[in-house]
Amino acid sequence: xxxxxxxxxxxxxxxxxxxxxxxxxxxxxxxxxxxxxxxxxxxxxxxxxxxxxxxxxxxxxxxxxxxxxxxxxxxxxxxxxxxxxxxxxxxxxxxxxxxxxxxxxxxxxxxxxxxxxxxxxxxxxxxxxxxxxxxxxxxxxxxxxxxxxxxxxxxxxxxxxxxxxxxxxxxxxxxxxxxxxxxxxxxxxxxxxxxxxxxxxxxxxxxxxxxxxxxxxxxxxxxxxxxxxxxxxxxxxxxxxxxxxxxxxx
Amino acid sequence: xxxxxxxxxxxxxxxxxxxxxxxxxxxxxxxxxxxxxxxxxxxxxxxxxxxxxxxxxxxxxxxxxxxxxxxxxxxxxxxxxxxxxxxxxxxxxxxxxxxxxxxxxxxxxxxxxxxxxxxxxxxxxxxxxxxxxxxxxxxxxxxxxxxxxxxxxxxxxxxxxxxxxxxxxxxxxxxxxxxxxxxxxxxxxxxxxxxxxxxxxxxxxxxxxxxxxxxxxxxxxxxxxxxxxxxxxxxxxxxxxxxxxxxxxxxxxxxxxxxxxxxxxxxxxxxxx
Numbered sequence: 001x002x003x004x005x006x007x008x009x010x011x012x013x014x015x016x017x018x019x020x021x022x023x024x025x026x027x028x029x030x031x032x033x034x035x036x037x038x039x040x041x042x043x044x045x046x047x048x049x050x051x052x053x054x055x056x057x058x059x060x061x062x063x064x065x066x067x068x069x070x071x072x073x074x075x076x077x078x079x080x081x082x083x084x085x086x087x088x089x090x091x092x093x094x095x096x097x098x099x100x101x102x103x104x105x106x107x108x109x110x111x112x113x114x115x116x117x118x119x120x121x122x123x124x125x126x127x128x129x130x131x132x133x134x135x136x137x138x139x140x141x142x143x144x145x146x147x148x149x150x151x152x153x154x155x156x157x158x159x160x161x162x163x164x165x166x167x168x169x170x171x172x173x174x175x176x177x178x179x180x181x182x183x184x185x186x187x188x189x190x191x192x193x194x195x196x197x198x199x200x201x202x203x204x205x206x207x208x209x210x211x212x213x214x215x216x217x218x219x220x221x222x223x224x225x226x227x228x229x230x231x232x233x234x235x236x237x238x239x240x241x242x243x244x245x246x247x248x249x250x
Numbered sequence: 251x252x253x254x255x256x257x258x259x260x261x262x263x264x265x266x267x268x269x270x271x272x273x274x275x276x277x278x279x280x281x282x283x284x285x286x287x288x289x290x291x292x293x294x295x296x297x298x299x300x301x302x303x304x305x306x307x308x309x310x311x312x313x314x315x316x317x318x319x320x321x322x323x324x325x326x327x328x329x330x331x332x333x334x335x336x337x338x339x340x341x342x343x344x345x346x347x348x349x350x351x352x353x354x355x356x357x358x359x360x361x362x363x364x365x366x367x368x369x370x371x372x373x374x375x376x377x378x379x380x381x382x383x384x385x386x387x388x389x390x391x392x393x394x395x396x397x398x399x400x401x402x403x404x405x406x407x408x409x410x411x412x413x414x415x416x417x418x419x420x421x422x423x424x425x426x427x428x429x430x431x432x433x434x435x436x437x438x439x440x441x442x443x444x445x446x447x448x449x450x451x452x453x454x455x456x457x458x459x460x461x462x463x464x465x466x467x468x469x470x471x472x473x474x475x476x477x478x479x480x481x482x483x484x485x486x487x488x489x490x491x492x493x494x495x496x497x498x499x500x501x502x503x504x505x506x507x508x509x510x511x512x513x514x515x516x517x518x519x520x521x522x523x
Binding site: 002 | 473
């Protein structure tokens with residue numbers, strides 16, 4: 001298993017461990033059976049929702065239960081809720097999945113569920129005529145960039161987080177400038193020149209600055225039309241290489 | 251490893267069939283779980299290996315594979331899975347014309363300056379993702395869109411001084427990349443670009459010599475995942491006593507050849523013990 005050391009245990013220690021695990025497994029199986037039978041009976045109640053929270057906390061890889069949770073929201077709870085209430089449910093799921101991500105930063109389903117939350121944030125608190133109809137959406141998307149930066153602080157190479165970052169940047173109501181993204185990659189590279197994920201992100205951002213969108217194949221950075229930009233990038237790389245000649249990334 | 255009968259055939263097929271999700275028309279990971287394209291390919295691979303494809307409703311599965319999952323995930327892994335599944339079911343023709351063009355175009359848009367491929371448009375190159383993209387293109391007979399020399403170089407750079415392979419620059423080695431990297435290299439006919447002896451030694455050193463199995467790296471807990479990809483890597487390196495592995499489908503080569511699905515690839519010659 002990834003990064004788990006192998007330890008030789010005595011027969012006695014193994015038996016004791018098994019006994020301890022047995023109770024946990026029994027509890028897990030009882031919970032699983034309960035949730036699966038509710039799902040079969042199309043139970044879309046608050047009770048069912050609470051049980052999915054408990055089960056997903058133990059096993060966030062259980063994709064069927066994430067699907068069931070969303071079905072409970074969409075078909076059971078949201079049709080009878082006000083926009084305020086829906087926004088509260090969504091915000092609660094955004095915070096609980098944040099805790100889950102810290103424990104399981106590479107579980108696809110958790111990242112996917114956050115996307116669903118963001119994409120299902122209702123309009124409000126304002127209306128078309130008064131206040132900001134996109135207030136909740138803006139708040140959630142802005143927070144999301146902060147969340148993804150936290151995740152990249154914990155593991156600067158987590159490709160789930162980088163993919164998610166690009167998704168958030170592309171989806172935000174108020175777009176950030178490409179220059180501010182370049183500044184972010186500079187900070188990441190200065191912290192660790194071997195962060196190839198940041199170099200990659202930089203290659204994408206540089207390419208989109210060098211070329212107007214949809215103009216040229218993004219990969220052909222070398223034939224750029226802005227020689228100054230390219231020159232400054234090359235001299236910056238040269239400086240970094242002088243400092244750390246062994247890096248494979250620069 | 252040539253021990254197909256170590257697990258009871260009927261019991262296994264019955265379990266696979268009990269994972270059928272009749273509402274969706276595909277397989278889940280376990281009885282009563284939702285259908286997913288992942289587990290659907292696994293089910294098809296097991297049934298093909300045991301010559302039991304007659305147990306499934308092929309037109310229904312084709313329809314489901316084509317549709318993707320209900321909450322709409324996108325990933326080049328799923329592209330490969332769909333292409334692979336359709337090919338194993340003898341239904342690749344459903345992609346003829348525009349769908350095939352669209353599939354190839356998506357993969358091309360996931361290609362990066364280093365010749366590698368990412369999971370979605372804009373994503374960093376990753377050896378696992380390189381395998382799925384290259385293998386999907388091999389099945390679709392579209393290797394012309396791969397920059398073979400650049401990608402071959404990127405792949406051979408995955409070898410670290412201890413012989414093991416990593417999945418991205420400046421990351422740690424891990425036995426499972428022995429398969430992701432070697433499979434792509436064998437499709438590109440570039441396996442000689444890595445040091446095969448050193449890599450074989452690394453995979454063997456990650457074994458649990460008392461309990462059996464292979465771990466991600468020496469001294470760690472073994473699991474089925476790393477054992478599978480460790481053995482798969484050793485097979486491509488010509489390790490004695492193993493059967494030939496088809497790197498495009500990650501299945502025994504004779505099973506793929508019997509269905510007339512073999513694509514061009516080259517592993518190292520099988521050595522004598």
